Amino acid sequence: MERKEISKAVISRLPRYYRYLGELIEEGVERISSNELSSRMKVTASQIRQDLNNFGGFGQQGYGYNVKYLYSEIAKILGIDRQHNVIIIGAGNLGQAIANYTNFERRGFVIRGMFDINPKLIGLVIRGIEIRSVDDLETFIRENNIQIAALTIPKTKAPEIADRLIKAGIKAIWNFAHTDLVVPDDVVVENVHLSESLMRLSYRVCNMQEKTAAHSPDDLILFCCLFCLCSHCHSGPFH
């Protein structure tokens, strides 16, 4: 009778549902059909129904979804209906950006402490959060019931710090260091690899430019006369 295993793809979409439902609540919308939600979110209505069916549905035929109910149920599923105590290791720009982002707190992620090795940063206070020495890491984790650690440090330091975190009982690492951490099975790591995101953007824009170039009349004869079915290739000055 364990909870049904949900696919990664569905899980990765849940926060987006949560965001849209939050916006609907702000707009005063009380219920919404999968079709309306579909046109807002630019995913198919059947995808929405399938995704939400993973958790038992919540929708009623002819009525649609109760926005507040669905919002709170998704919050429960995501585990953001409770408080998570978070620390940030690495108090540079990225660590400070995270500490300054008050929206995380609204979702139940409360930043309890920040840590660094830089003596110039230790002792500073960011939005009420003191930056401490990493020497105090283990004691702080144990005394403050910390569940999540954000790693905003260079990749060379990340494995050692991750080991210390895990030994101190941390089960969730939000990893911004550009390396894959090796962790035990009962520890989860969510990676935010910014370089990789930027490379995907680069791929997509280069790919788009190639497509556009291949479809411009000047290149048509060379590239796609025989195979392509697009309108450029079947009309215009070269055909």
Place this chain on the structure above:
Amino acid sequence: MERKEISKAVISRLPRYYRYLGELIEEGVERISSNELSSRMKVTASQIRQDLNNFGGFGQQGYGYNVKYLYSEIAKILGIDRQHNVIIIGAGNLGQAIANYTNFERRGFVIRGMFDINPKLIGLVIRGIEIRSVDDLETFIRENNIQIAALTIPKTKAPEIADRLIKAGIKAIWNFAHTDLVVPDDVVVENVHLSESLMRLSYRVCNMQEKTAAHSPDDLILFCCLFCLCSHCHSGPFH
């Protein structure tokens, strides 16, 4: 004869291949089999072969992959064998973190300018990059051949700025604002929604805790005596 359409899943894995190959080069490794790469990357060898076959392979039976060649080919595919001129809109902590991250430059992403509306920030210089007023956005884009814009601004401002960027000719937006931008078909947006990443982490750690709880002997009778096949349920003091 257009380039074969590659699945999003494959594209999203390419930067990771690129990172591992870069590390192999640093270690002086000249060639690697899909099996060796598999054990490093913790993906199956058949997955690796399938992924790289999308681009014509590069591997030779019995020899494996030539690391430098594969590295440079993936760079070409990702479009990081050339220079991309980047601007950052929003010079807060997150914008400054990106500006300070020299690794992006090593991948060909050169930050040309930063923009903000805050008079206290305008005129400051971050790693040689001047922070300018957003009033100068369009002129700067046209005069500096900018291809990519990183949006590190609040979500309420993002749609208006995105419209201005697109009108000025930007085709690639790296969006950190917590909203989905509506853009024309020839513009690509890569989202980095940090809140959503944190919620996925929360889901995964809560799910892991539930599993662990369901498998601890104390809860066994309540949760999984009848259905579960795990070793706890079929031995131990409660059975």
